[in-house]
Amino acid sequence: MTDLAIHTQGMTRRFGSLVAVDQLDLAIPKGSIYGFLGPNGCGKSTSIRMLTGLLRPSSGQIQVLGQPLAGNEEPLRRRMGYMTQKFSLYDNLSVDENLAFVARIYGLAGQRAKRRIDELLGLYELAGQRRQMAGSMSGGQKQRLALAAVTLHSPELLFLDEPTSAVDPQNRREFWERLFDLCAQGTTILVSTHYMDEAERCHGLAIMEKGQKKADGAPGQLMAAMGARVVEVAGEGLRQLKQQLQELPQVLSAAQIGSRLRVLVSQDIGDPLAWLKPRVGQRTLAEVRPSLEDVFVTSTGGRHVA
Numbered sequence: 001m002t003d004l005a006i007h008t009q010g011m012t013r014r015f016g017s018l019v020a021v022d023q024l025d026l027a028i029p030k031g032s033i034y035g036f037l038g039p040n041g042c043g044k045s046t047s048i049r050m051l052t053g054l055l056r057p058s059s060g061q062i063q064v065l066g067q068p069l070a071g072n073e074e075p076l077r078r079r080m081g082y083m084t085q086k087f088s089l090y091d092n093l094s095v096d097e098n099l100a101f102v103a104r105i106y107g108l109a110g111q112r113a114k115r116r117i118d119e120l121l122g123l124y125e126l127a128g129q130r131r132q133m134a135g136s137m138s139g140g141q142k143q144r145l146a147l148a149a150v151t152l153h154s155p156e157l158l159f160l161d162e163p164t165s166a167v168d169p170q171n172r173r174e175f176w177e178r179l180f181d182l183c184a185q186g187t188t189i190l191v192s193t194h195y196m197d198e199a200e201r202c203h204g205l206a207i208m209e210k211g212q213k214k215a216d217g218a219p220g221q222l223m224a225a226m227g228a229r230v231v232e233v234a235g236e237g238l239r240q241l242k243q244q245l246q247e248l249p250q251v252l253s254a255a256q257i258g259s260r261l262r263v264l265v266s267q268d269i270g271d272p273l274a275w276l277k278p279r280v281g282q283r284t285l286a287e288v289r290p291s292l293e294d295v296f297v298t299s300t301g302g303r304h305v306a
């Protein structure tokens with residue numbers, strides 16, 4: 001299918017007896033931002049390495065930009081950009097030199113390279129720092145330079161492996177604005193993250209656990225389809241209440257968020273407020289909308305960070 005940037009069926013990678021990625025089916029539309037959400041070790045990087053053609057799958061089919069990846073790795077890789085985890089530039093080269101170096105790798109030279117570098121320096125607000133050493137720049141500037149470098153050859157498909165783990169929330173927000181600019185120009189972006197807020201910005205996402213996809217869809221859809229209702233309890237003695245509620249099989253999770261206890265009640269309970277009322281004493285109750293973290297907890301059988 002040509003409207004898919006990435007299409008996999010049963011993509012699997014084993015390392016000895018460990019199944020790092022287990023039967024992953026993906027259908028990522030062109031021009032969208034798609035997220036891999038999951039904890040360390042769940043197989044995000046291994047999946048990205050397979051999709052970029054750097055690592056062979058143990059089994060399964062992979063199509064990238066409408067072509068089978070196997071046998072077409074080289075030409076397809078020229079149409080992709082890949083920012084690895086802890087991607088770093090050369091600290092002891094200037095901004096200009098870093099981009100010129102990357103341009104050479106992509107076979108861009110002379111006036112063409114110069115024009116593209118000028119364009120990117122303008123776009124990523126780095127024109128005033130051309131001669132500054134990359135190592136002396138702020139985290140946000142380094143991030144912008146990294147994005148300039150990885151998009152220098154105007155890739156159609158961009159892979160970003162935990163791109164914002166080293167930047168503050170303000171820079172993270174700006175970085176995402178730039179991703180949406182790229183997306184608006186038709187670039188497909190696959191981004192791995194363990195931040196809920198970041199995953200929530202994606203058009204679609206896969207929730208991963210131990211190499212398996214546990215849920216797939218738009219964040220809003222996943223929240224609407226969650227198999228649990230969310231009730232917040234306010235009052236005294238929440239730590240003790242949490243212990244009591246977690247004993248109940250109908251309570252999927254209970255986690256303290258500030259001065260409230262966030263309780264996920266199985267959807268088998270028709271009226272979660274009426275069901276909880278006698279179990280929480282004098283405390284107050286309110287049903288609230290699910291968050292992506294709630295979806296993560298219910299789909300992975302994990303626990304809220306509490």
Ligand SMILES: Nc1ncnc2c1ncn2[C@@H]1O[C@H](COP(=O)(O)OP(=O)(O)OP(=O)(O)O)[C@@H](O)[C@H]1O
Pocket residue numbers: 015018020038039040041042043044045046047085162
């Ligand atoms: N080359 C390798 N040899 C053996 N095991 C590996 C190899 N690469 C990854 N693994 C294992 O595969 C599993 C998935 O790792 P992967 O790096 O894909 O996870 P991740 O979700 O990207 O996590 P992180 O954010 O920590 O990189 C882990 O258990 C990891 O130890």
